[in-house]
Amino acid sequence: MEAGGIGLALQARAAGFGSGSGRRRGGLQAPTGSLRVADPAGPAVAVRARGSKPVAPLRLRAKKSSGGHENSHNSVDEALLLKRKSEEVLFYLNGRCIYLVGMMGSGKSTVGKIMSEVLGYSFFDSDKLVEQAVGMPSVAQIFKVHSEAFFRDNESSVLRDLSSMRRLVVATGGGAVIRPINWRYMKKGLSVWLDVPLDALARRIAKVGTASRPLLDQPSGDPYAMAFSKLSMLAQQRGDAYANADVRVSLEEIACKQGHDDVSKLTPTDIAIESLHKIESFVIEHTADSSASDAQTESQIQRIQTL
Numbered sequence: 001m002e003a004g005g006i007g008l009a010l011q012a013r014a015a016g017f018g019s020g021s022g023r024r025r026g027g028l029q030a031p032t033g034s035l036r037v038a039d040p041a042g043p044a045v046a047v048r049a050r051g052s053k054p055v056a057p058l059r060l061r062a063k064k065s066s067g068g069h070e071n072s073h074n075s076v077d078e079a080l081l082l083k084r085k086s087e088e089v090l091f092y093l094n095g096r097c098i099y100l101v102g103m104m105g106s107g108k109s110t111v112g113k114i115m116s117e118v119l120g121y122s123f124f125d126s127d128k129l130v131e132q133a134v135g136m137p138s139v140a141q142i143f144k145v146h147s148e149a150f151f152r153d154n155e156s157s158v159l160r161d162l163s164s165m166r167r168l169v170v171a172t173g174g175g176a177v178i179r180p181i182n183w184r185y186m187k188k189g190l191s192v193w194l195d196v197p198l199d200a201l202a203r204r205i206a207k208v209g210t211a212s213r214p215l216l217d218q219p220s221g222d223p224y225a226m227a228f229s230k231l232s233m234l235a236q237q238r239g240d241a242y243a244n245a246d247v248r249v250s251l252e253e254i255a256c257k258q259g260h261d262d263v264s265k266l267t268p269t270d271i272a273i274e275s276l277h278k279i280e281s282f283v284i285e286h287t288a289d290s291s292a293s294d295a296q297t298e299s300q301i302q303r304i305q306t307l
């Protein structure tokens with residue numbers, strides 16, 4: 001699927017609104033739904049969950065991204081480096097999707113948009129797709145009106161539907177890594193963990209506020225201290241879940257390579273370049289013997305399932 005020229009219709013019936021044809025999980029009616037890719041060059045491809053009944057499709061234009069960060073390109077050199085790297089990586093990717101994982105505020109959306117732009121991929125933010133599927137304006141409201149479990153069910157449905165598509169960069173929600181089934185979907189493409197120190201995350205979150213992130217939302221207190229303490233707790237609960245990603249992009253490592261130790265000096269473009277570089281190395285290493293690497297991926301998924 002090429003960026004820009006694709007209309008994406010999200011047909012979804014949210015959990016609890018349906019007639020009982022979906023999976024059951026934890027006492028909830030699991031969501032059913034589908035993402036439909038309508039390619040102007042050909043017929044619409046419907047990827048529908050078995051038993052799901054589509055209702056009024058929501059039209060969602062795959063966004064051609066603009067980077068979205070004031071300081072995304074430091075210099076012409078950086079932009080050229082990014083472009084050159086993306087051209088190399090495209091060859092190896094062969095249409096596979098990229099899933100960005102990482103804690104809240106790690107830059108999945110910001111870096112993901114830059115990557116999608118240079119790769120000519122479409123960008124999707126899975127939180128936004130969940131909001132559309134459920135028909136609510138924000139994740140915060142979904143948590144409040146329904147529950148976290150309801151949100152997670154819908155998140156899994158969105159990832160399942162995305163997993164049958166190609167040429168996407170997907171910014172996943174920070175908690176998508178906790179469900180093994182989501183890894184089965186994400187392993188259809190390449191997953192990239194943006195590993196950002198908690199201190200930097202808390203500083204970013206304190207700057208933008210926590211209203212859109214219900215797990216961090218606090219009515220009072222010092223924004224940085226509250227964000228730091230909640231993020232630390234979540235990081236501990238999530239343990240090694242992020243490390244299931246195919247590649248890890250450590251901001252501390254990038255800063256170190258640049259000869260300093262201040263991750264706040266790194267631009268989203270620096271991080272996008274490093275992500276592409278790591279993806280390239282991973283793919284080269286794992287395509288040497290593709291049948292062996294398929295088996296490796298399957299055994300990795302089995303390990304995740306049994307954790």
Ligand SMILES: Nc1ncnc2c1ncn2[C@@H]1O[C@H](COP(=O)(O)OP(=O)(O)O)[C@@H](O)[C@H]1O
Pocket residue numbers: 069102103104105106107108109110111171204205208264266267268271
């Ligand atoms: N490299 C960076 N340096 C400084 N701020 C950043 C960087 N990357 C992202 N941000 C900012 O941090 C906040 C969270 O970024 P976002 O991309 O929304 O994270 P996520 O999608 O992982 O939750 C945003 O305000 C964004 O502008």
Ligand SMILES: O=C(O)C1=C[C@@H](OP(=O)(O)O)[C@@H](O)[C@H](O)C1
Pocket residue numbers: 102103104105108127139172173174175176212213214215
């Ligand atoms: O870490 C998490 O559990 C969550 C992260 C959020 O996404 P971002 O990582 O994009 O903020 C969003 O999915 C929800 O608030 C839960």
